[in-house]
Amino acid sequence: MNNSLSKVPLFHITRRKELPWYRAWLIRVIAVIMGLILCGIITMFLVKINPLDVYKTMLSGAFGTSRRIWVTAQNMAILLGISLALAPAFKMRFWNLGGDGQTLMGVLGATTPMILLGGKVPNIILILIMLVCAVVAGAIWALIPAAFKARWNTNETLFTLMMNYVAIQLVSFFVVVWENPKGASKIGIINQDTMAGWLPQIGNNQYLLNILIVLVLTVAIYIYMRYTKHGYEISVVGESEPTARYVGIKVKRVILRTMLLSGAICGLVGFLLVSGTSHTMTTTIVNGRGFTGVMVAWLAKFNPIFMILTSLLLVFLSRGASEISTIYGLNDSFGSILAGILLFFIIGCEFFLNYQIALKKTRKEVKIDA
Amino acid sequence: MDHKSPILELQHITKRFGDKVVANDDVSLNVYKGEILALLGENGSGKTTLMNMLSGIYFPDEGEIYVNGNLVSIRDPKDAFNLGIGMIHQHFKLVDVLTAAENIILGLKEKGGLNVKAAAERITEICQKYGFEVDPYQKIYEMSVSQKQTVEIVKVLYRGADLLILDEPTAVLTPQETDKLFAVLRNMKADGKSIIIITHKLHEVLDISDRVAILRKGKYICDYETKNVTAQELTDAMVGHAVTLNIDRPEPVDPKERIRIKDLTIRSIDGVVRLNHVSFTACSGEILGIAGIAGNGQKELLEAIAGLQPVETGSIAYVNDDGSEEELIGKDPLEIAEMGVSLSFVPEDRLGMGLVGSMDLSENMMLRSFRQGKGIFTDRKSPHKLAERVVEELEVNTPSVETPVRKLSGGNVQKVLVGREISSAPTVLLTAYAVRGLDINSSYTIYDLINRQKKAGVAVIYVGEDLDVLLELSDKILVLCGGEVSGIIDGRTATKNEVGLMMTKIGGGEADE
Known part of the structure; x- marks a missing residue:
C-alpha cells in the first residue's frame, strides 16, 4: 500500500475554463509582486542595497522629472509604433522578425531626401517626400519576404531576419557616403541650422507630435484589426489557411497586403525616428526594437490597446534598469537581470491563466472523502 | 462462459478535467480472462478517458485499479505494458518509413543488439498463431489502413499484452476487413486474451462481444450478456431514453x-x-x-x-x-x-477547414457572409442573429454564441457548421x-x-x-x-x-x- 502510494504523481495540470477578468488580473498582479520580491532578495544578497531604494530609483529613472516622463513617453511611442506594425503580421501567423530592418529602411528612406533635398524644396513638401520615401522603403523591405512566402512558401522567419542585416549594411554604406564631417564615420545632426525636414514641435514639447501620431495609429490599427473585413481575413488566415481557402479568401493576397501594411508602418516609425526624434541616421538607431516589439505585441495578445500597457512596461523596465546602473555604479547587467526576472514572472503567469495545477490527494484522504 | 478470475478490476474510478467536467464518475468495472467486452456509450460518455487511464495516458483522480488481483498504479504507457495492457488507438502511431518489424520493436529495450531478424521470426510466429497476415519487412507507407491496424495489434501482442484495448477499430475498415479482424479477435480470445473493444456500431457489438458495458455521461450504467440483449435495448440504455433507429428516406420529388x-x-x-x-x-x-x-x-x-x-x-x-x-x-x-x-460544403475537417476553432459562434457564421455589405467594415449583427437562430433551431448546447467553437463538443460543432452551411x-x-x-x-x-x-x-x-x-x-x-x-x-x-x-x-x- 505504502509502495503504491509513493508512486502516485504529485500533481497534475489541467486546462482552465475561462477565467473572469478580475481573477486573471489578480493572477497577474500576484505574479508582479512575486517578481518584485525575488528581485528584492537578489538585490540584497548580490549587491547589498535596500530593494525599496532600487525600486524607487527605477521609478524615478522613468518618471522622476517631466523631462524623463517625456523621454519615456517618446521611447514608448516608437516601440509601440513598431509593435503596431508587427501585430497584424503576427496575428496572421507570419513571423515578421524583420521589424528592425523595415524600420531601418524607413530611416534610410527619410534620410535620403532630407540630405539631398534639404533647403531645395519648401519644408512641408520635404517632410511629405520624406514620409512617402520612408513608408515605401519599409513596405518594400517587408514585401520581398512576403512575396517569396506567397509564391514559393519560403520560411519568413529566416528571410525577414536576414533582411535586417542587409538593411544594416545598406545604412552603414550610406553613413559613409554622407559622413559629416569627412572622416567622422557618422552623419551627425542633419540640417542643424535650417531644421529642414524636422518635424515641427507642438508648443515646447519636442516629442508630442510623435506621440500623438502613434496614438492615432493605435486606434486605427485597433479598428482595422477588429472591425474591418481585412482584419477579419487576417484572423482567419492566421488561425487556419485551409479555412481561409474554403471560404474563398485569397491567402496570398492577404499575406502580401498585410505585410505591405506591416512594412509601411515600420517605415513610418523610421520616419518619426529621423524627422521627429534624432535628426540623424545611424545603424543602431532602431536599437533592437523590432524584436522588443514582438514581445510587446505577444504580451498584449495583439490587442493594440493593451499594447500601450505592455510597451510602457518594457520601456519602464529598460529605463529603470539603466538608471539603477548609473546611480549605484553597477554594471549594465544588473538592471537587465532585474528587468529579466520581472518579465519572466509576467510572461510565466500566462501559464497559470490557461492551466491550473491540482495537487494529488493521497489515497488516505480519498478514503475519508468516500 | 465461466467468469472465474477478473484480469482487471476498476473500482470507483473518477477522473475530472478542471472543476466542472467529470469525465468518469465512480466507474467500477471488471474484465475477465478470455472474454471480449464491448464498451458502449455516446460521445463524451467517457469511454476513451477510461481506457486512457488503463494505458497510462491519464491518471485517475480517485479509485483503484487491480490487475490480476493486485493493486497497481499506472503512471505512464510503460507501466501499462509491464502489466500486460496494450491499447490500439484510433489514430495509428507508426513510423511510415520503417518496416512492420522495425515499428514493432521500436522503443523496446531488449538485451543484446538490434536483431530485426529474430523479431521478424517472432512476429511471424504470432501471426500464425492468431491468423494475421503481416509481412514483417513491408514498409508502413506501402500498407493499407487495415494492414497498419494489424501491425498495431501485433505490436501490442509482441510486447506480451494479455489485455487488448481497441478504440473504434472498425471505423476505417470495409465489412470484409472487419470480418477478418473479428476472426482474429476470436482466436485471441480462445487463447485466453481479454479484449476491450470500443465501438459505436451496435451490430458489431452484438456480433463480437461476450459482454457489453454501458457508460453514459461518465457514469457506469450497467452491463449485459450479449446473447441476452437487443440493439434497441442497448441504444436505450446508452442514450437514457427510447430512441427510434430508423432513418427516413422520402421519395425524391x-x-x-x-x-x-x-x-x-x-x-x-x-x-x-x-x-x-x-x-x-x-x-x-x-x-x-x-x-x-x-x-x-x-x-x-x-x-x-x-x-x-x-x-x-x-x-x-x-x-x-x-x-x-x-x-x-x-x-x-x-x-x-x-x-x-x-453551393454548401460540410468538410471532413470541421475545425481545421469548416470553422475556426478559436472564434466564437457568431464570428464563425461570418466566414460565409463577411464580404456582404459595402464599405470596409464587417457587419456583425446579422451573423450574430444567424448564430442565435442556429443555436435555437438545431438545439446547439453552448453557454452562449460568444463561446469559441472549439470548446463545444463534436456534435455541437457539427451542428454549428451544418447550420451555417444550410442557412444560405x-x-x-x-x-x-x-x-x-x-x-x-x-x-x-x-x-x-x-x-x-x-x-x-x-x-x-x-x-x-x-x-x-x-x-x-x-x-x-x-x-x-x-x-x-x-x-x-x-x-x-x-x-x-x-x-x-x-x-x-x-x-x-x-x-x-
Whole structure:
C-alpha cells in the first residue's frame, strides 16, 4: 500500500475554463509582486542595497522629472509604433522578425531626401517626400519576404531576419557616403541650422507630435484589426489557411497586403525616428526594437490597446534598469537581470491563466472523502 | 462462459478535467480472462478517458485499479505494458518509413543488439498463431489502413499484452476487413486474451462481444450478456431514453440533373492519381451517397466540386433549372459563389477547414457572409442573429454564441457548421463524414437536416463511412475504389455485401475468398 502510494504523481495540470477578468488580473498582479520580491532578495544578497531604494530609483529613472516622463513617453511611442506594425503580421501567423530592418529602411528612406533635398524644396513638401520615401522603403523591405512566402512558401522567419542585416549594411554604406564631417564615420545632426525636414514641435514639447501620431495609429490599427473585413481575413488566415481557402479568401493576397501594411508602418516609425526624434541616421538607431516589439505585441495578445500597457512596461523596465546602473555604479547587467526576472514572472503567469495545477490527494484522504 | 478470475478490476474510478467536467464518475468495472467486452456509450460518455487511464495516458483522480488481483498504479504507457495492457488507438502511431518489424520493436529495450531478424521470426510466429497476415519487412507507407491496424495489434501482442484495448477499430475498415479482424479477435480470445473493444456500431457489438458495458455521461450504467440483449435495448440504455433507429428516406420529388461530372481526373501534388476518369450526375432532391474506403478519392472529389482542388482533366458542370450549364473547374469558392451557384460544403475537417476553432459562434457564421455589405467594415449583427437562430433551431448546447467553437463538443460543432452551411439556402450540399464521431442523438439530428434539404430540392452528395447508414439514407450510392467509380447502384435495393465488395474491387464481382 505504502509502495503504491509513493508512486502516485504529485500533481497534475489541467486546462482552465475561462477565467473572469478580475481573477486573471489578480493572477497577474500576484505574479508582479512575486517578481518584485525575488528581485528584492537578489538585490540584497548580490549587491547589498535596500530593494525599496532600487525600486524607487527605477521609478524615478522613468518618471522622476517631466523631462524623463517625456523621454519615456517618446521611447514608448516608437516601440509601440513598431509593435503596431508587427501585430497584424503576427496575428496572421507570419513571423515578421524583420521589424528592425523595415524600420531601418524607413530611416534610410527619410534620410535620403532630407540630405539631398534639404533647403531645395519648401519644408512641408520635404517632410511629405520624406514620409512617402520612408513608408515605401519599409513596405518594400517587408514585401520581398512576403512575396517569396506567397509564391514559393519560403520560411519568413529566416528571410525577414536576414533582411535586417542587409538593411544594416545598406545604412552603414550610406553613413559613409554622407559622413559629416569627412572622416567622422557618422552623419551627425542633419540640417542643424535650417531644421529642414524636422518635424515641427507642438508648443515646447519636442516629442508630442510623435506621440500623438502613434496614438492615432493605435486606434486605427485597433479598428482595422477588429472591425474591418481585412482584419477579419487576417484572423482567419492566421488561425487556419485551409479555412481561409474554403471560404474563398485569397491567402496570398492577404499575406502580401498585410505585410505591405506591416512594412509601411515600420517605415513610418523610421520616419518619426529621423524627422521627429534624432535628426540623424545611424545603424543602431532602431536599437533592437523590432524584436522588443514582438514581445510587446505577444504580451498584449495583439490587442493594440493593451499594447500601450505592455510597451510602457518594457520601456519602464529598460529605463529603470539603466538608471539603477548609473546611480549605484553597477554594471549594465544588473538592471537587465532585474528587468529579466520581472518579465519572466509576467510572461510565466500566462501559464497559470490557461492551466491550473491540482495537487494529488493521497489515497488516505480519498478514503475519508468516500 | 465461466467468469472465474477478473484480469482487471476498476473500482470507483473518477477522473475530472478542471472543476466542472467529470469525465468518469465512480466507474467500477471488471474484465475477465478470455472474454471480449464491448464498451458502449455516446460521445463524451467517457469511454476513451477510461481506457486512457488503463494505458497510462491519464491518471485517475480517485479509485483503484487491480490487475490480476493486485493493486497497481499506472503512471505512464510503460507501466501499462509491464502489466500486460496494450491499447490500439484510433489514430495509428507508426513510423511510415520503417518496416512492420522495425515499428514493432521500436522503443523496446531488449538485451543484446538490434536483431530485426529474430523479431521478424517472432512476429511471424504470432501471426500464425492468431491468423494475421503481416509481412514483417513491408514498409508502413506501402500498407493499407487495415494492414497498419494489424501491425498495431501485433505490436501490442509482441510486447506480451494479455489485455487488448481497441478504440473504434472498425471505423476505417470495409465489412470484409472487419470480418477478418473479428476472426482474429476470436482466436485471441480462445487463447485466453481479454479484449476491450470500443465501438459505436451496435451490430458489431452484438456480433463480437461476450459482454457489453454501458457508460453514459461518465457514469457506469450497467452491463449485459450479449446473447441476452437487443440493439434497441442497448441504444436505450446508452442514450437514457427510447430512441427510434430508423432513418427516413422520402421519395425524391421531381429530380433534375444538377451536377454533371465527366471524366474527372485528379493528381495529388506528388503525382499520384487520386481520381481516375470519374463520371456521374447528382440530381436535385436526391441524396447521392458516396461509399469507399477512406482515402479513395472522396476528399478530392468534394473539394474539386467546391473549387478547392486543382483538376487535371474532365469537367464539373453545374446545371441550372433551365438546362444551361456552367463549368466549375478553374474557379475558386468565391468565384463559384459570384456565379450565383449556391453551393454548401460540410468538410471532413470541421475545425481545421469548416470553422475556426478559436472564434466564437457568431464570428464563425461570418466566414460565409463577411464580404456582404459595402464599405470596409464587417457587419456583425446579422451573423450574430444567424448564430442565435442556429443555436435555437438545431438545439446547439453552448453557454452562449460568444463561446469559441472549439470548446463545444463534436456534435455541437457539427451542428454549428451544418447550420451555417444550410442557412444560405443551397442548391448543392456536399457533406464529408457528417456524423463522424457524433453520438446517436446528434447523428439523427444531422440525418434529419440532410433529409430536409433533400425535400427542399437540394442535390445532396453524402460521403459516408457507415454502410448501414448509407444504405438507409441514400437514393443512389456511388462506390469509389482506388479513385475510380466502382459502380453506381440504387440505394433502395443495394445490399451491404454488394457495396463492400465494390469498395475493394472495381465492379464488385465475385468475392476472392
